[in-house]
Amino acid sequence: MIKKSFLLLTAAIMLFAVADMTAQEGLKVPVEYYKLDNGLKVVLSQDKSSPIVCVAVYYNIGFRIEPKNRTGFAHLFEHMMFQGSTNLGKMEFIKLVQENGGILNGSTRFDFTNYFEVVPAHKLETMLWAEADRMSGLNITQENLTNQQGVVINEVKVNVLNQPYGGFPWLDMPQYMNTNWYNAHNFYGDLKDLEAANLEDVKSFFETYYAPNNAVVVVVGDFEYADAKAHIQKYFGKIKASALPDKPDISEPRQEKEKEFSKEDQLANQPAIAMAYHMPERNTPEFYAMGIIDQILLQGTDSKLNKKFVLEKGYTDGVYGGINLLGNMFNYNGPMSWMAYLFHDKSLSSETIKSELDALIEELATKPVDKETLDRAMVKIKSEFYDVVGAQFGLGRVDLLACFALFDNKPAKINEIISEFEKVTPELIQKTAKEYLRSSNRTVLKIEPKKEG
């Protein structure tokens, strides 16, 4: 019943999706993967359950890596991609999608920026043409840039500045827990940096990062492979590759000491607390173990935190969080956190909350988890995975395929996820909890409500 704005942000991306089912293996997602001569990655996956297609382009540039004096620029730039391209003027891209019966959006995340359309299946070629058009070149005026600076500043106001708990914890926590600027700056941007952006910045960012050899095109839905391949070659094949800069060092050092911060919030009436831990590196056995731990501790009403904090103690009406609040455990490529957060009464101390959490973690670290709990965690993962791969208009499947192509050069990894989780043993869960959920790997952020009134 609450926190509409936070949930909205996370809900939009917590998708998983699956199609072809063989009796034994559950689901096998069809995956065709290849590269054009200019380096553009292409992933195609049929799903004929509805006469629609989802077309997406993911660029391998997120808000982590943006010019240091231009915080928020990666996201501002995302808006520019709707402001005019080689053959489409302002508003024409949006109108083109809508007039063809579709929906569209774009989003900026830690390590990618994506653009997608869901349209009736027979409009596939139209959308591929339009995405190729804006990859081939932008046509932005100062007027359009100024307009979108206004829009983005209003976005920050409505989501952060004019909201109680605005930016808590998704925007705040990375700034407190991380030490490397790339992970620790304000991703939405300081208003003065947003205001300072100019056309030269737009041009240089586009030329540096928005190249075919830094992107993947994904099509999921009701289409024929040969048609899609022909259209993609025709429209994207002629776009020139560019020389990509070396990726900066975005690593975080091992945290050795617990950190704790308070933030005063003039609009908040009640305290809130977020507790975040640096994650194991992506794709390691411990990474998958953290996925299971997340299910056991935090996800769903059967989770240990829900039972303890909500049902037994009545501290709060829900414990929120997980791995990557702006997505899921697969759609990032760098340092990340597992986080739990909740809103609570003033009479409850953060010390009590932390020690109750520590007790649950201690149990995980010292005692092998029982079979029933582990089985439930696996069923929840599978059940969600079905919806991510087989529902939501294909958006969940698109997202996994795009990220596995960009970050792992292996979109077929989508069919290996479940077996990776199945390999996790009770011993590995203990070991992972001990190393990654130790209090010295934790950052605590408390929201302090406005003084009595």
Added chain:
Amino acid sequence: MKMIKLLCAILLVSAVQVLPQKETPPKGSTPKDFKLAEPVKITLDNGMQATLVNYGAIPKVTIRLTLRTGTTNENGYSTGIAGFTFDLLDEGTKTMTASQLADNAARMGGQVSSSGGNELSNITIDVLADYVDEALKMIADVVMNPAFNESDIERLKKDYIRNISINENVPQNIADREFRKLMYGDHPLGKEATQDDVAKYTRAEVEKFYKENIGALRAHIYISGNYDIKKAGESVKKYFNGWAKGNPVVKNIPKLNNKKELVVVERAGAPQSTINLGCPVVDISNPDYMKLSLMNTMLGGSFGSRITSNIREDKGYTYSPGSSVISRYRTAFWLMEADVTTSATGPSLTEIYYEIRRLQNENPSESELDGIKNYSAGIFVLQNSTRQGVINQLANLDLHELPSSYLTDYVKNIYAVTPADISSAAKKYIDLKKMSLVVVGDKSVITEQLKAFDTDFPKN
């Protein structure tokens, strides 16, 4: 669209030789067939209804038990008791604690959730297809045998009170509350529970609401997904046949306020003003509804709409403005929502009024309307392209007592609307003389800007 065309025309005349020829987008191929899934309907001896439909390829099933009751039936009760009663249902049954319920649901790949609504309240579970029978048994237990433990009631009351306090300063919530108050007046739909209301909830009142409002005659279960309809139908009968009929539906239709009114809520120092603007319109059962709905999509109900083009994409006053028709049983209102930069509060409203008048006074072009029609037809396909979406569509028909032809003729009816229909719908239903306006913002800046409400924000 019109502006763009104009621009193109000018360019063609003056600069054809210097500008490179622009490509036009490829049209795509021919449309594929879209068929709505054919549902199977069952009525139990106690009057409960069931609608079962197959959708999708993945082995998952959504079960939604709807009860035709909610806030609207709170006359004579504490405000918010309907939602509170439904929230308590998934807190345990006579034989299962909340914790056991959660474990059992998770084992089936889902979780039970029960929540109250305005006129329709839901108990829902999404499970793996193997567990349809067991999930139905669980839902039946949840709705027929609630525990209503004192300890759970006290715990939930604390949560409610905390959440009211947490949500108090969310500007969109404040605007929504004040706007509903303007629309519905003293009707339960116009009220919102305060901390004091919640403090007074008792087990006796919850049980009374439950007894008077939750029973088979008000129940309709929808099942959608990849499963065996025949077996599921038998399970529904097995688990729900013994449920008491309870009271028949009480509709309690509100009478909406039809007067021009302004409410300004102080939010000192706010960087934005939160605007809710609207008026009563005809509801979904009226033959004009499709015209009204397309008119709304063109005016403010889509990314490419006129108001969004104006106050976002041209002026940069706001991030996500939008209008919609909020349609309840036999009543509806049109609502425009936007969070705008404080200094642009008056100018934003002036532009919104300008766009309303423009649509009232000039028929849109055929091509602009064609775009809106295609968009609406496409959205209709998407709305029917998820398990939950299929249930939403069917439940909507039932709530509003519409024939099934409403869905099968939907696309045909979209394409029957003309440009003149759009303008006359704007004229007939978006009556500037009867607008309710709520603004949550910094009075020291906006009071002066809102004076033009008296004269309906004339431009120039």
